Amino acid sequence: METKSKSSPTNPDIALLTLDVKMQIRILYAKVTFLQETGGMTKEIERMMTQITAPYTKDNPNPLLITRPPPPAPVAPAVTPKLLLKAETMQAHSEYIGPDWKHVLIKPGDILIVYAYINKVTAVGFNTRTHLGGRFPVDISKKVEPQPYVEPDILLCLISSCGENSDPSSLAFKSGQYIRVCRREKDARSAYGFNQSTLSMGKIPLNNNFTKVEWHKAT
Incomplete structure (x- = not known):
């Protein structure tokens, strides 16, 4: 039964x-x-x-323990590029040859005028020996006594331009952006500048596309 x-x-x-x-x-x-x-x-x-x-699973030391997926890893805070109010002076102790014209060429001993930091390891500066600028790694140089202060020559862009197609080193800019002049060409028709909005450097034509910002003394 x-x-x-x-x-x-x-x-x-x-x-x-x-x-x-x-x-x-x-x-x-x-x-x-x-x-x-x-x-x-x-x-x-x-x-x-x-x-x-x-x-x-075999890797679980306690098969009765219910495992849960690990918590998501904390997201690292975004590094915001830093535009310097006053340019810094640095001297290179190592050479640097970047991958393209957006990076500055550097030899040991070169003096660099730094205008901004892309992040903690990359800066944007102007090489006073080559009269060219671009990005470079911060760890190849050190800060030195600054150059004599000169009131910055800044241009206000009146129209937009993507740069000259025939010259990749031409600086792109948009209406309303500020361009800091690093060097004026001998022919006075062009200059080499730093775009304070895009943190990039390149050549610009000095024509009716720009107007100079006038610095009036305080009265």
Whole structure:
């Protein structure tokens, strides 16, 4: 005579529970396989499957401990470029040859006038020996006594220009941006400048596209 199972939620029958778990696993495996074959597997389902199987992997020292996905790593704060109110003077102790014209060429001993920092490791400056400028790594130079202060020659852009296509070193600018003049050409028709909005350097034509900012003395 068969005895009725006395299984209940508070007192489950181990044999019945084991059989039920096996059937559920087979059904789940079949469904997951179908989704994988038909392209219906989503990232959410993959994450849920990982959470389910993680407690029972070989690498888990305690298979009864339910593991949870690690908390997201803290996002590092964005480094904001720093435009210097007063240019800094640095002297290079190592040479630097950048990948393109956007980077300044430097030899040991060169004096650099720094106008901005892109981040903690990269600066934008003007090489007083080559009369060219661009980006360079900060760790190849050190701060020295500043050059004699000269009131900056700043131009206000009246129109926009993407630069001359024939010369990649031409400086792009937009209406309303400020260009700091680093060097004026001998022909007085062009100059080499620093765009204080884009933190880039290049050649600009001195024409009606710009107007000079006048510095009036305090009275």
